[in-house]
Amino acid sequence: MSRLRGCLLALGCAALGLLGSPLARADDEPLERVQVADPYIELHTGPGRGYPVFFVAEKQEWIEIELRHTDWYRVRTAGGKEGWVQRSQLERTLTEAGSAKTFRDVLVDDYLKRRVELGASWGHFKSEPMLKFWGSYKLSESIDMEATLGQVQGIYSGTDFWHVNLGMEPWSDQRLSPFFGVGVGKFRNIPNTSLVSAITTDAKLAHAEVGLRYHLSDRLVLRTDYSFYTAFLSDTRNGEYRAFTAGLSFFF
Secondary structure, three states, X not given: OHHHHHHHHHHHHHHHHHHOOOEOOOOOOOOEEEEOOOOEEEEEXXXXXXXXXXXXXXXXXXXXXXXXXXXXXXXXXXXXXXXXXXXXXXXXXXXOOOOEOOOOOHHHHHHHOOOEEEEEEXXXXXXXXXXXXXXXXXXXXXXXXXXXXXXXXXXXXXEEEEEEEEEEOOOOOOOEEEEEEEEEEEEEEEEOOOOOOOOOEEEEEEEEEEEEEEEEEOOEEEEEEEEEEEEEOOOOOEEEEEEEEEEEEEEO
């Protein structure tokens, strides 16, 4: 259990580091130009209202959008001045086609572009406490591969398991989205050494799950899932288990 707690701590530290990082533009992406439609746009020295205004771009001047940090965008004027502009001001500019510039919610935009997700959750395996840690990679908009490592600490024994799943998220563009998954793995049950004739059990594992993801804010996602486990204990005997967990993940 301490090993997985260490993974959870590392996960939280990594999440804090990611939440504050700006979204950089890829080198091969062309810069978008917009034209100032208001009497002026204020350029700040940094991405926030607390940074002073150092330059004003006047009406009909063209500016290029370079990159984004939360709701602030770094822009460059025709004269080469670089500064930060709030999204609400850029929404009142015009595109090169002459239409009003629009922005999707930046949080949703990040969520739709997510590729890798890491998370941890706590719950119950049958009636015993369970901690698990997972990582997933999106193969397409609605299909992903996920690897899970879990541990159950029971009264009379402890259980370690892992499995790899193929997941399906039909409405992955929604903030609240159901998902489904099936996979295979390994199951290892280790009885307490105080028990008489204690025998460690190793078995192949089949897994199926249903769950919900909810995009909380920034790069954080709340996840709950209900899992069905089948452990193939012998040629003639299987063990069936149910588990429910809830936790947090972050994506990048």
